[in-house]
Amino acid sequence: MRVVLRTIVLGLAAVLMSRVAFAGLGQPTPWQVGLQDSASPVMDHVAWFHDFLLWIITVIAAFVLLLLVIVIVRFNARKNPIPTRTTHNTLLEIAWTVVPVFILLMIFIPSIKLLFHQLNIPPADLTVKATGKQWYWSYSYPDNGQFEFDSLMLKEGERKEGQPRLLAVDNEMVVPVNKTVRVITTGSDVIHSFAVPSFGIKIDAVPGRINETWFTATREGVYYGQCSELCGKDHAFMPIAVHVVSEQAFSAWVDRHSRPGLKRQRRNTLEMKHCRRPGRGGTIDAPMMPRADADCSRATTRRT
Numbered sequence: 489m490r491v492v493l494r495t496i497v498l499g500l501a502a503v504l505m506s507r508v509a510f511a512g513l514g515q516p517t518p519w520q521v522g523l524q525d526s527a528s529p530v531m532d533h534v535a536w537f538h539d540f541l542l543w544i545i546t547v548i549a550a551f552v553l554l555l556l557v558i559v560i561v562r563f564n565a566r567k568n569p570i571p572t573r574t575t576h577n578t579l580l581e582i583a584w585t586v587v588p589v590f591i592l593l594m595i596f597i598p599s600i601k602l603l604f605h606q607l608n609i610p611p612a613d614l615t616v617k618a619t620g621k622q623w624y625w626s627y628s629y630p631d632n633g634q635f636e637f638d639s640l641m642l643k644e645g646e647r648k649e650g651q652p653r654l655l656a657v658d659n660e661m662v663v664p665v666n667k668t669v670r671v672i673t674t675g676s677d678v679i680h681s682f683a684v685p686s687f688g689i690k691i692d693a694v695p696g697r698i699n700e701t702w703f704t705a706t707r708e709g710v711y712y713g714q715c716s717e718l719c720g721k722d723h724a725f726m727p728i729a730v731h732v733v734s735e736q737a738f739s740a741w742v743d744r745h746s747r748p749g750l751k752r753q754r755r756n757t758l759e760m761k762h763c764r765r766p767g768r769g770g771t772i773d774a775p776m777m778p779r780a781d782a783d784c785s786r787a788t789t790r791r792t
């Protein structure tokens with residue numbers, strides 16, 4: 489019994505400490521319990537609603553447990569050999585109907601408010617289009633230079649110090665801090681889903697359809713998410729990385745990417761990347777991914 493108690497206490501302590509010590513901003517952390525730290529007003533609301541529900545659930549569970557204990561202790565066959573034949577109690581019946589209705593109303597009102605907060609898109613400072621493809625994301629900036637680029641997961645050996653495994657990408661989606669970003673999503677092949685936990689957003693990217701969501705990042709940093717719709721064999725390997733930078737840094741970044749020469753050069757590099765696959769004894773440049781717009785005609789069959 490003592491061992492069980494000690495295990496429970498240690499487990500609870502570990503859970504609490506992990507929440508405090510490892511609460512991650514923008515990415516999951518080992519032994520994480522609970523939500524990732526919030527970096528947007530919507531996520532603040534989501535986190536508040538989550539904690540609010542947790543209190544309600546805890547009180548209900550404790551109350552039901554208390555009733556069970558009372559029944560077990562006071563009304564067992566040994567202590568209560570002649571059971572009562574009570575069948576109705578008007579006051580009790582009204583109470584157990586009205587109280588749950590009241591609890592549901594308490595949940596319903598903030599829940600609907602949150603839904604409206606998520607779905608009512610405020611006037612946006614910029615729009616980013618995220619296209620889900622098998623198996624990477626493409627981002628385009630229709631009102632900032634109209635450029636577009638692909639964002640592929642970094643493999644082992646490509647990551648720099650501090651970049652998380654299976655989440656870091658070669659080209660991050662960059663947005664300015666404290667600006668409202670409208671994200672429009674679509675899919676080019678199958679249904680994907682654009683989700684970034686720290687911003688409290690998750691929206692399907694459906695071929696032939698445009699969905700939209702929004703966020704306002706309140707802190708600079710890199711925020712990671714993943715495709716959240718089972719979309720094929722590399723579904724787990726198409727992460728989302730959003731780099732939130734200052735307004736000046738964002739303008740500089742847009743300037744760099746809008747230059748036509750750079751745009752072309754970047755596109756060529758990406759096309760080569762899509763045309764490359766690992767082969768025996770080196771890399772073979774050959775068509776590899778089912779990507780319709782990759783021009784592999786420049787890629788030569790070459791062993792390195």
Ligand SMILES: [Cu+2]
Nearest residue numbers: 680681715719
């Ligand atoms: Cu996907």
